[in-house]
Amino acid sequence: xxxxxxxxxxxxxxxxxxxxxxxxxxxxxxxxxxxxxxxxxxxxxxxxxxxxxxxxxxxxxxxxxxxxxxxxxxxxxxxxxxxxxxxxxxxxxxxxxxxxxxxxxxxxxxxxxxxxxxxxxxxxxxxxxxxxxxxxxxxxxxxxxxxxxxxxxxxxxxxxxxxxxxxxxxxxxxxxxxxxxxxxxxxxxxxxxxxxxxxxxxxxxxxxxxxxxxxxxxxxxxxxxxxxxxxxxxxxxxxxxxxxxxxxxxxxxxxxxxxxxxxxxxxxxxxxxxxxxxxxxxxxxxxxxxxxxxxxxxxxxxxxxxxxxxxxxxxxxxxxxxxxxxxxxxxxxxxxx
Amino acid sequence: xxxxxxxxxxxxxxxxxxxxxxxxxxxxxxxxxxxxxxxxxxxxxxxxxxxxxxxxxxxxxxxxxxxxxxxxxxxxxxxxxxxxxxxxxxxxxxxxxxxxxxxxxxxxxxxxxxxxxxxxxxxxxxxxxxxxxxxxxxxxxxxxxxxxxxxxxxxxxxxxxxxxxxxxxxxxxxxxxxxxxxxxxxxxxxxxxxxxxxxxxxxxxxxxxxxxxxxxxxxxxxxxxxxxxxxxxxxxxxxxxxxxxxxxxxxxxxxxxxxxxxxxxxxxxxxxxxxxxxxxxxxxxxxxxxxxxxxxxxxxxxxxxxxxxxxxxxxxxxxxxxxxxxxxxxxxxxxxxxxxxxxxxxxxxxxxxxxxxxxxxxxxxxxxxxxxxxxxxxxxxxxxxxxxxxxxxxxxxxxxxxxxxxxxxxxxxxxxxxxxxxxxxxx
Numbered sequence: 001x002x003x004x005x006x007x008x009x010x011x012x013x014x015x016x017x018x019x020x021x022x023x024x025x026x027x028x029x030x031x032x033x034x035x036x037x038x039x040x041x042x043x044x045x046x047x048x049x050x051x052x053x054x055x056x057x058x059x060x061x062x063x064x065x066x067x068x069x070x071x072x073x074x075x076x077x078x079x080x081x082x083x084x085x086x087x088x089x090x091x092x093x094x095x096x097x098x099x100x101x102x103x104x105x106x107x108x109x110x111x112x113x114x115x116x117x118x119x120x121x122x123x124x125x126x127x128x129x130x131x132x133x134x135x136x137x138x139x140x141x142x143x144x145x146x147x148x149x150x151x152x153x154x155x156x157x158x159x160x161x162x163x164x165x166x167x168x169x170x171x172x173x174x175x176x177x178x179x180x181x182x183x184x185x186x187x188x189x190x191x192x193x194x195x196x197x198x199x200x201x202x203x204x205x206x207x208x209x210x211x212x213x214x215x216x217x218x219x220x221x222x223x224x225x226x227x228x229x230x231x232x233x234x235x236x237x238x239x240x241x242x243x244x245x246x247x248x249x250x251x252x253x254x255x256x257x258x259x260x261x262x263x264x265x266x267x268x269x270x271x272x273x274x275x276x277x278x279x280x281x282x283x284x285x286x287x288x289x290x291x292x293x294x295x296x297x298x299x300x301x302x303x304x305x306x307x308x309x310x311x312x313x314x315x316x317x318x319x320x321x322x323x324x325x326x327x328x329x330x331x332x333x334x335x336x337x
Numbered sequence: 338x339x340x341x342x343x344x345x346x347x348x349x350x351x352x353x354x355x356x357x358x359x360x361x362x363x364x365x366x367x368x369x370x371x372x373x374x375x376x377x378x379x380x381x382x383x384x385x386x387x388x389x390x391x392x393x394x395x396x397x398x399x400x401x402x403x404x405x406x407x408x409x410x411x412x413x414x415x416x417x418x419x420x421x422x423x424x425x426x427x428x429x430x431x432x433x434x435x436x437x438x439x440x441x442x443x444x445x446x447x448x449x450x451x452x453x454x455x456x457x458x459x460x461x462x463x464x465x466x467x468x469x470x471x472x473x474x475x476x477x478x479x480x481x482x483x484x485x486x487x488x489x490x491x492x493x494x495x496x497x498x499x500x501x502x503x504x505x506x507x508x509x510x511x512x513x514x515x516x517x518x519x520x521x522x523x524x525x526x527x528x529x530x531x532x533x534x535x536x537x538x539x540x541x542x543x544x545x546x547x548x549x550x551x552x553x554x555x556x557x558x559x560x561x562x563x564x565x566x567x568x569x570x571x572x573x574x575x576x577x578x579x580x581x582x583x584x585x586x587x588x589x590x591x592x593x594x595x596x597x598x599x600x601x602x603x604x605x606x607x608x609x610x611x612x613x614x615x616x617x618x619x620x621x622x623x624x625x626x627x628x629x630x631x632x633x634x635x636x637x638x639x640x641x642x643x644x645x646x647x648x649x650x651x652x653x654x655x656x657x658x659x660x661x662x663x664x665x666x667x668x669x670x671x672x673x674x675x676x677x678x679x680x681x682x683x684x685x686x687x688x689x690x691x692x693x694x695x696x697x698x699x700x701x702x703x704x705x706x707x708x709x710x711x712x713x714x715x716x717x718x719x720x721x722x723x724x725x726x727x728x729x730x731x732x733x734x735x736x737x738x739x740x741x742x743x744x745x746x747x748x749x750x751x752x753x754x755x756x757x758x759x760x761x762x763x764x
Contacts, residue, residue, distance in 0.1 A: 007552055014544050066637050077639075132369075139637065140373035142568065142594045152576045152602070170551055172544075172576055241541065244572060246598030250371035250539045250565040257542065288545040292534075307509040307535035309545065 003167070004295060010169045011289040012282055017175035019281020020182045024237040025258040026265065026273040027185070028230040033267045034206045035226040038119040042127035044255025046096075046231055049130050051238030051247045052138040053095055055145050058088035063137045085147035089235070096231030097224075104224045112219065131252060140249060145242040149177050178240045182274065185236060189229070189270060198225055206268070256310075260317035266330025275328060283316045284309040359403035360396065360660055360672070362387065362653075363423040365416055365433040368636070371539055372411035372564045374594045375645055377636055379434055380406065382649025384635035385628050389620075390657060392627040397660050398670040411564075413437040420445060429660065429677040430454050432652050436512040444757075446471045451674045452681050454659075456652050457482075457588055457611050461515055462749035464711020466682065467761040469750065473681045475655075475712025476703050477611045477737075479561070480745060482587045483516035484737035485609060485716040486559055487523045489585070492735075499528035504555040506546055506562065506570055509535035513561045516587070520559075522741050540566025547573040560586040567595035575602025582607065588716065591728070592644040596721045604723035607731070609716045612651045613699040614728055616642040620650075620695030644728060651700055658694075659684050682707060701734050707763035714742070 025047065032040040040046075056063060060079035068076055083091070107122050150173035158168035193199035204212040205222045213219060238247070241254050265276025291297045292306045320328065364383055367376030387402045396402050405426060407419035416438030420431060430452045433439060439459035446453045447470070455463070455474045463472035477485075491498055505520060507513035517533060524531040532555060534546045540562065547570075550558060558579065560570055567590045574584050582605045586595070591608025621642070628634055629641065640646045663672045663680025672680070685704035691697060703712040715734035722729060754761055 007548075011545070011548060014548060018542065018544055135369060135373075140368065140377060141639075142374045142598060144598045144600065146600075151572070153578060170548060170577060245541055245565050245569045246594075248371070248374055248565060248568075249369075250541065253371060253539055254541060285545055289548075292545070292549065306533070306546075307537040309542065310537040 004293075006165055006167045008286065008289065010167075011285050013169060013171060014175070015282035015285030016278055017171065017179060017281070018285060019261075019278040020175070020179045020274075021237075021240055021277075022257045022261045022280055023274045023277030024178065024182055024185075024233065024240060025254050026261040026277055027189075027270065028233040028237065029255075029258055029262055030265075030267060030270055030273045031189075031226055031230045031233065034270075035202055035222060036119070036205075037116050038123065039116075039267070040230065041120065041123040041255075042130060043230065043234060043258070044252040045127040045130045045134075046234035047238040047241065047254060048247075048249065048251040049099075049134045049238075050092055050096055050231065050235035051145060051242040051251060052134045052143070054088055054092040054147075054235065054239065055143040055242070055247050056138045057091050058083050058085065058147075059143075061138060066139065067136060089147065089239070092235055093232050096235055097228045100224050100227035100231055103227055104220060108223050108227075109220060127252070131249065135249070143247040145239065145247050147239060147243070149174055149239070149243050151243065174240065174243055181236060181240070185233065186270060186274060202226060257313070260313040262327070263314075263317035264320045264327055266327025269327070269329030272327060272329030279328075280313050280316060284313045287312045287316075359427075360400045360429055361403045361405065361423075361427045362430055362432075362656055362660075363419070363426070363428050364404050364406040365409050365419045365423075365431060365435075365438065366406050367409050367411045367434070369408060370410040370412070375564060375589075375592065376411060376434065378592070378640035378643050378645035379649040379652075381635040381638075381640045382646035382651075383432070383653045384649075385624060385633075385641075385646075386650045386653035386657065388628050388633050388635070389624055392631065392633065393623055397657055398664040400664075400670045402657070402660075409433065409435065409438060411435055411437075413441055417441050417445070424449060424451060427673075429672065429674050430656050430681070432456075432656065434458065436460075436515075437510070440511060443469070443472055449674075450678070452659075452678045454652065454656060454681065456655065457648070458512070461711075462746050462753065464709070465746050465750035466706065466708045466710040467750070467763045468754040468759055469710060470762065471678060473705065473710045475705060475710065476701050477714045477716055478711055479512075479515035479587065480519040480742050481711075481714030481737040482609050482611075482716060483519040483559075484523065484742055485714070485735045486585050486587075487520070487527065488735050488738060489718055489732065490557055491527065497527075501529040501557070502532065502553065502555040503529050503557045503559060504532040504534055504550055504553065506534045506536060506543075506550075506558060506560045508540065508562050508566055509537050512563065512589075516559075516561055519742065519745060522745065523738070526741060536562070536566055536570070538566070539564055540569055543569050543573050547577055547579075550574075550579065551577045556583065558584045560584070560590045562586065562590045562595075567592075568598045571596055571603050571606055572599045574606075575599050581605035582720070585609070585718070588648075591719060593726070593728075594645075596723070597726065601723045603721055606721045607718055608721075608728075610644075610719045610728070610730065611700070611716045612647060613696070613730070614642070614644045614647045614719070618696050618699060623695060647699075650696075654694060654696065655684070655686070658686055658690070681705065682710070711746070714739075 028043045060081040062076045065076045111119055154171045154173050157171045162168035201217045261276040261280050265272030288308050291308055292304050297304045366380035387404045391401050409416040409419050416433050432454045436458050439455050453472045459474055461478040461480045463469040463474050520531050536543050584606055586608040588609045588611050596603035659680040662684050663676045664670050666679050667676040687702050701715050714737040717730050717734055718732045719728040720731050
């Protein structure tokens, strides 16, 4: 097989894996939008907050230590423990549930029946508040996240593909784990929404708020539920992205990578978030591969360009929107007057 | 009631402002946002050095130093706002730690007559004092860094890089693009192939660039990164099993922040260093006595001795020495910004003076002139040891290739002068 074809296959596989990472972020947006019609601007910050909390708990970091020390003249920094990763993840998930309850009590409850734009603005405020809270609680330094996930090239895949093609493909072990986790997460969410009482209630609210309220479904409970699930999904995304780069405040910017996925896949479809992520991942990686290659774009157009991924993802999403404004899997909204 | 309120406000403002006799050196810092891990240690080192001078020496030449801090969040617009908000305090110099902010401030400081000091960052051609009267970027700039990296590689390859492949992974911004022209000229001179690999900000996703590096197998990779781009690049290099000893970052890609997240994978990674690092300098005994133990440390006090903390200390030290020189030249202690510029332009820092300050062999000696605002441009190389979690200097100061750099600096600064209608001075 020609080298360029092999490279293109490798790039495609890595694009699929990267797309899964984007989908993990996009899922949180979809869950909240589907249940409440709110575009949650704070989803990226939720991932950051979850990852900060996870590292802090795992390493026994004293929250608000800087404030406590400055106020009382103490010298606190750690509790002196190191929690097992699983326990720290469970505790963090619990904290995300508590956070969901607090958000519902202090913010959402007071905005029932307000226009979606008001709720959207509230999530902008929430994003900045949580970012500041995370800073004061855990500090702005970069933290190494180690929950035991493997990283680096998969030797097996490299060896096998080298045997087949004479060129060993690079696949990151972390991306393989992310793919497995994403599959399990989507399966769990699907089973939950199809077969559990709370899941059916959630779907009812998503279909029609008023009708759901009229049959006795508590909107407040559903909001707590969906923000808790979105918080858990944010935790998963935070773990995956935080393992790649360390936990730091730029983690909240991963939300920017989810936007074209949502535009393409639709804001209301869980499969759409996955398929959209895969298309964006493969599309941007292949485009970058072609346009930065002297043997391809250089030979065809006489020039090469790099760093195309950020903008090309949006171009790709906009192209899809021209033909399907609601996204690939989004619900077509027809409003009659 | 209204009068009382106005009196209270005016009184409050007066209390918040530095005393008029203070030497005011604003600290345009970033302690929040995506780039805070780099901004915090730098700001802490900068503040702590001036706190030491105030506590130990009663300031500089008998004048206390005031360091009002303004948060820029590494955002150019906010940086300009900070400049506008603090210049009225009688600011003597600015050091914004951002190339983007620097580019915006160059025309402003030229009009306002306030020195801009950008050690190791900012506009490289500002090294030409004939054109950039109010800007100083000694002891080294980006183009110096590119040349030093290549000179080091020449040394590693018996003086011959012909036929070698070198990749540049860079932040796709004005900052990241700075070394390209220099490296292209050096590639032509030494016969190596240069591959340019831009990474869009913030740089969390670099799979494409590192897959290309894996395919192309360059002999060396250079990096011009900042923020999360650095951590991800080091991790991706480790992921593809790239030999870390062949991976060299600019000094802004060489802090503890950049390597710790990758753990053992970062072992052997190298970066340029324009000053020493760590606490093995006599200055730290004074810092401990007068600042840390006195509870006056800036921030959490947890960044002491790190690479970027050391750089903040270095920048503050140079500014303090410029102020001292300005006082000497003007014959007064309460200098103004114009006199401060004279101090910068006539500043000479010798090894003896650095030893006296408590920083022996910490930075390179230099003497500025009317035409030379850029200094000698030498840099060292340091290597990361993941086991001890420490940087170790592996070379002494390496001088850049001025034969290549001087024409580049002249061409760029003269183009700026022509565009801005600046008459060159120092004739």
